[in-house]
Amino acid sequence: MKILLKTLSIVSVFIISFNASAAGGGVNLDHADTDITDEASLQRGAKSFMNNCSGCHSIELMRYNRIAKDLNINEADMAKNLMFNAEKTGSKIFSSMPVDGANKWFGTTPPDLSLTARAKGTDWIYTYLRGFYADDTRPYGVNNHVLKNASMPDALWQSKQDKSELEFNREVRDITNFLDYVSEPVKLIRYEIGVKVLGFLFILFILSYLMKKEYWKDVKYGKWRAKD
Numbered sequence: 127m128k129i130l131l132k133t134l135s136i137v138s139v140f141i142i143s144f145n146a147s148a149a150g151g152g153v154n155l156d157h158a159d160t161d162i163t164d165e166a167s168l169q170r171g172a173k174s175f176m177n178n179c180s181g182c183h184s185i186e187l188m189r190y191n192r193i194a195k196d197l198n199i200n201e202a203d204m205a206k207n208l209m210f211n212a213e214k215t216g217s218k219i220f221s222s223m224p225v226d227g228a229n230k231w232f233g234t235t236p237p238d239l240s241l242t243a244r245a246k247g248t249d250w251i252y253t254y255l256r257g258f259y260a261d262d263t264r265p266y267g268v269n270n271h272v273l274k275n276a277s278m279p280d281a282l283w284q285s286k287q288d289k290s291e292l293e294f295n296r297e298v299r300d301i302t303n304f305l306d307y308v309s310e311p312v313k314l315i316r317y318e319i320g321v322k323v324l325g326f327l328f329i330l331f332i333l334s335y336l337m338k339k340e341y342w343k344d345v346k347y348g349k350w351r352a353k354d
């Protein structure tokens with residue numbers, strides 16, 4: 127029992143410190159509150175990402191037709207409205223930015239965003255995208271609360287001007303949700319399987335319990351056991 131308690135406390139300390147270190151180094155992160163099962167949100171997020179971000183950022187681990195299939199987007203619509211940097215729906219999602227140009231313009235290459243949601247967390251992305259503020263000392267006139275001196279311009283600046291705060295937050299949430307899905311596309315399937323497995327285990331538990339009762343009946347009141 128003591129060992130169990132010790133192990134539990136060590137594990138919980140580990141989990142707490144891991145969460146703290148994932149939380150973006152001292153900046154208070156807002157809750158992204160995304161829902162990967164919300165298909166409409168993922169569709170809006172995909173559209174917004176292709177329009178605002180794919181010029182600079184690639185998602186190299188993802189193909190257009192996989193997104194179309196997972197998010198129930200018609201492939202023809204996808205090719206017409208969402209593919210700016212590719213000819214085939216089977217292509218991976220590369221950005222249209224030449225590497226040497228990127229280095230010249232931003233001092234760095236815009237990172238691939240395939241796994242960013244797993245590396246930094248959805249709260250980080252959500253807060254980062256909403257965290258730009260005017261700063262004349264920076265090349266693009268903006269700085270960022272979450273990533274100090276970020277070399278990325280405020281890509282959603284126009285949206286922020288045109289939309290109400292509520293709508294803007296929703297757009298950022300949709301993009302974040304989309305990046306969360308992209309970082310682990312099987313999550314959608316895994317959730318579904320998870321529910322089925324838990325259901326199966328629950329039924330198995332009831333059956334095993336009934337069987338255990340049946341077996342122990344013999345042990346407790348067994349005909350074969352000598353009465354004392």
Ligand code: HEC
Pocket residue numbers: 175178179180181182183232234235236237239242246251254255275276277278279281282301
């Ligand atoms: C004009 C080019 C450009 C556009 C457009 C752009 N970004 Fe960026 N982004 C960058 C650059 C450059 C960096 C690297 C910043 C740094 O490290 O200082 C970056 C960094 C990021 C990061 C941090 C990644 C990490 O691991 O540090 C995220 C997340 C991100 N961008 C998301 C987006 C999203 C979402 C959009 C669309 C709404 C977008 N970006 C549009 C250029 C761009």
